Amino acid sequence: MRKISIDDLENSADKTLKISFEDFIKEFNCVTPVKAEIILKSLGEFIEAKGHVSGVVKLECDLCLKEFDYKLDFDIDELYAKKSLMEEYGQELELKDGQFVTDLDGSDEIDIYDLLYQSVILNLPNKKVCGINCNGDNFLKEENLSDPRLDVFKNIKLEPKNK
Ligand SMILES: [Zn+2]
DSSP states (O other): OOEEEHHHHHHSGGGEEEEEEEEOOTTSEESSOEEEEEEEEEOSSEEEEEEEEEEEEEEEOTTTOOEEEEEEEEEEEEEEESSOHHHHHSSOOEEETTEEEEEOTTOSEEEHHHHHHHHHHHHSOSSOOOOTTOOHHHHHHHHHHTSGGGHHHHTOOOOOOOO
């Protein structure tokens, strides 16, 4: 299930729907499908989306440029506003730390795929490093030595030590 009708949510028991998502998100280089269990709950003017996301995506290391597996394991805690908040507040509304309200802006469904796409982007590390054993430093040194300004060092001959 990728798109959830708000009518279905309103008509469900306790105005709550449990969504199981398991699919590749094509915008990422997924090693495994992204799995999520999300509870949607209607709170009247707002719809709450809470759940957990797991999966493995390939990222490129910032230091050595090699690809590495990155494990996704984070919680989702989002609010949707049924009516446009932009008109009333004129800007994005942040309720508490890190919890933003997404404006449905008259839409009658919630796009679970888009929710997961946005959540994964927000949860990727700012600095992507393949691991503690990353040899990115060596890589960078090699890069520096290929700098033409450093070619002079290659022509320095070390005198053999006196035996
Ligand atoms: Zn690396």
